[in-house]
Amino acid sequence: MSPRKSAAEALGTRSAILDRSVAVASLEGLEGLTIGRLAAELGMSKSGVLGHFGSKEALQLAVLDRAADVFRAEVWEPARPADPGLPRLRALCEAWISYLERGVFPGGCFFVAAAHEFDGREGPVRDAVEAQFDAWRGRLCKEARRAAAAGDLPAGTDAGQLAFELLGLIMAMNHTLQLHCDPDAAARARRAVNARLGG
Known part of the structure; x- marks a missing residue:
């Protein structure tokens, strides 16, 4: 086997482990990830799984990175072409x-x-989760400041407060979907966002 093929196979195996880990962690939490379970589900040895990450904590951090990649592809990339400010904030x-709504995770x-x-x-895992929220809050604040500067939001709009409220709205939607299976959750969230941003 050539070194190039061996490296490619290792990357493919690592990717498969991460994909399965993200699905498990989405439902059962990052602490629900066990090397034994992943090994059994993927038809690997425990040492084979562990060899790609070195520790459970390193696996958890890699899973957070993979989930962040999915989030960026699903949320940031579709909105990025919108004009900066209120159009992008809406997007x-x-x-x-x-x-x-689509149940990506x-x-x-x-x-x-x-x-x-x-x-x-x-x-480190807690810090990585916080960093992801900080980055997203920062993105919302940036677009809110741009919208206020353009006159699309009221003068004196507190970008941090607006980001806080939007985060709260989406977290409420997530809660309503997951705990109550409410089919109106997305519509309620859209109405709330429109009311807050002016729609």
Whole structure:
């Protein structure tokens, strides 16, 4: 076997482990990931799974990175072509609602679940979850400031407050979908976003 083929196969195996891990963690949390379970489900040895990451914590961090890639592809990329400011802020909210509505992750929003799991803890995994929320909040704030500067939101709009409220709306939608299976959750979220942004 050539070194190039061996490296490609290793990357493929790592990717398969991450894909399965994201699906499991979405439903059962990052702590629900066990090397033994993944090995059994993927037809691998425990050492084979562990050899790709080195530790459970490293696996959890890699899973967060993979989930972030999915989130960017599902929410940021569809909204990115919109004009900066209010049009992009609206597009971000719509893509965000659609991501939950379509059940991209089987357990709902991956990062809301991870935040509930790790917000009271300390360590690298908790810090990585916080960093993802900080980056997303920063994106919302940036577009809110642009919208206010363009006159599309009221003068003096507090971008941080607006981002806080939008995060809360989407987290409420996620909760309503996951806990109550409410078929009106997406429509309620859209109405709330329109009311907040002016629609």
